[in-house]
Amino acid sequence: xxxxxxxxxxxxxxxxxxxxxxxxxxxxxxxxxxxxxxxxxxxxxxxxxxxxxxxxxxxxxxxxxxxxxxxxxxxxxxxxxxxxxxxxxxxxxxxxxxxxxxxxxxxxxxxxxxxxxxxxxxxxxxxxxxxxxxxxxxxxxxxxxxxxxxxxxxxxxxxxxxxxxxxxxxxxxxxxxxxxxxxxxxxxxxxxxxxxxxxxxxxxxxxxxxxxxxxxxxxxxxxxxxxxxxxxxxxxxxxxxxxxxxxxxxxxxxxxxxxxxxxxxxxxxxxxxxxxxxxxxxxxxxxxxxxxxxxxxxxxxxxxxxxxxxxxxxxxxxxxxxxxxxxxxxxxxxxxxxxxxxxxxxxxxxxxxxxxxxxxxxxxxxx
Numbered sequence: 001x002x003x004x005x006x007x008x009x010x011x012x013x014x015x016x017x018x019x020x021x022x023x024x025x026x027x028x029x030x031x032x033x034x035x036x037x038x039x040x041x042x043x044x045x046x047x048x049x050x051x052x053x054x055x056x057x058x059x060x061x062x063x064x065x066x067x068x069x070x071x072x073x074x075x076x077x078x079x080x081x082x083x084x085x086x087x088x089x090x091x092x093x094x095x096x097x098x099x100x101x102x103x104x105x106x107x108x109x110x111x112x113x114x115x116x117x118x119x120x121x122x123x124x125x126x127x128x129x130x131x132x133x134x135x136x137x138x139x140x141x142x143x144x145x146x147x148x149x150x151x152x153x154x155x156x157x158x159x160x161x162x163x164x165x166x167x168x169x170x171x172x173x174x175x176x177x178x179x180x181x182x183x184x185x186x187x188x189x190x191x192x193x194x195x196x197x198x199x200x201x202x203x204x205x206x207x208x209x210x211x212x213x214x215x216x217x218x219x220x221x222x223x224x225x226x227x228x229x230x231x232x233x234x235x236x237x238x239x240x241x242x243x244x245x246x247x248x249x250x251x252x253x254x255x256x257x258x259x260x261x262x263x264x265x266x267x268x269x270x271x272x273x274x275x276x277x278x279x280x281x282x283x284x285x286x287x288x289x290x291x292x293x294x295x296x297x298x299x300x301x302x303x304x305x306x307x308x309x310x311x312x313x314x315x316x317x318x319x320x321x322x323x324x325x326x327x328x329x330x331x332x333x334x335x336x337x338x339x340x341x342x343x344x345x346x347x348x349x350x351x352x353x354x355x356x357x358x359x360x361x362x363x364x365x366x367x
Contacts, residue, residue, distance in 0.1 A: 014061035015052055021059045021067060028064075030071035037067065044098055045084055046070055066092055077286040081105045085290045089251055096241040103236040106290050111233055114178065117142070135179060143171035158198025158277045169196035176224035180231065183221055190217035202275030206268065213275060226302045232294040239297055247297040253311045254292065256318045263325065266357040267350045328355050 016024065018034060025032040040046045046066040049057035069087055077083045081102035088094040121138045122129060146155055147166040161169070169192030175181040176193075183189075194200040194217050202213030225231065239247075257279040264273050271277060300307045328351065331339065336355065340348040 015058040016061065016063070017056065017058055018049065021063060024064045025067050025071060028068045028071075030068055032067060032071050040067075040070060043080060044095065045080060045087070047093075079106070079109075079286060082286040082290060085293065086286070089248055089255075089289055089293065096244055099244060100236070100239055103239070103290055103294060106287060107229075107233045107236045107294070110287065111229065114229070135181070139171045139174045139179070140167075142174055143167045146170050155196070156198075156278070158272045158275075159195040159200055161192070161195045165192045166196060169193040173197070176221060177228045180224065180228040182224050183218070185218065186221075187216055187218045190220055193217070193220065197275075198272050198277045199275040201272050201277075206273055210274070223299075226298045227295050231298055232291065235294045235298040235301075239294075243297050243300070244293075246300060247293050250296045250300070250307060250311045251289070251293050253314045253318070254296065255289075256314055259325075260314075260317060260321075262357055263321065263354060266353040269350070269353060325354070325358060329358055331355075 018037065022032050022034060022037065037046070041048045047059070047063050049059050052058040066087070069090060069092060070083060073083045073086050077086055084094055084102045085099060085106070088099050118129075118138050121141050122134060125137055125141060127134050127137060144167050147163060147170050149155065155170070168189055172183075172186060172189035172193045173196060175183065191200070194203075194213075199213060203211045205211055257276065261276045261279050264276070265271060296307060328336075336351075340351055343351070
């Protein structure tokens, strides 16, 4: 499960004028216009054409891949700043200063949206930001609204939990990761937060293995110091070129997590067998990957060895399991039956679920 090369070299002997480049993009199913291309070039989202003697301005062959990738991202990633970060994470060159500026812009938008939500909540409560207990009241009100929300915009539910406990857990998470208010002593609230996130499943053994999550739940307050919204805003503004590059390489590995989660869920026939169900959300929103990048960058500053250990373990899992999953996907039904005839019925059923899950999501284009 490799990722694209972080650089794309020019092929000097293959040159395209603007119309030819647009035609190539159309052939790939992209609705690209000349005006759109000019705008992207001006904003340095895709490579600029270069002068080629009397033939005028031309694009190199690798520019097609940039433009097609940018077009495809446009259908799901509305913000140009988020698109730049996604392209860069996918291996397409972007200037470090442009990536940093886009990350800062993304974080400012998130921070502004949060401030508007806080101001609106204060207004509904008839309070001002300076009133005693205003922060607590806002957290409680937002938590209550989020816990009660239903439909496609509701927070996912990873564990059975009464509404009061769900409100408590969400409120604790808001305090920690949105407002940066750490509390090391709130063990009950932290346990409720673990259920909201789904990681509480990591406190049980799974088929004789584990648990991987041990110790007090309230230690997550320590992580909040480097992964809260205020910390990520600061990380975006102060990230060096080297830090961005190192974080990008780590994110390449972490993006394999949704596949591992799906593999475990299919094998065990459980939705959230080890508490990693929330990692399925990685590709679900245009801001998730930029936030993950900044979280990794911030964590690497605080605990570089821990981050490297996780990345190394993930790479090992992908290296070991990836070829077997790929082989499983491409087996014919008769070959699959022959390969599984000597295994237990339970293991054969598990292998069938894994094959069906990855075939289904591969057709759908899931990561």
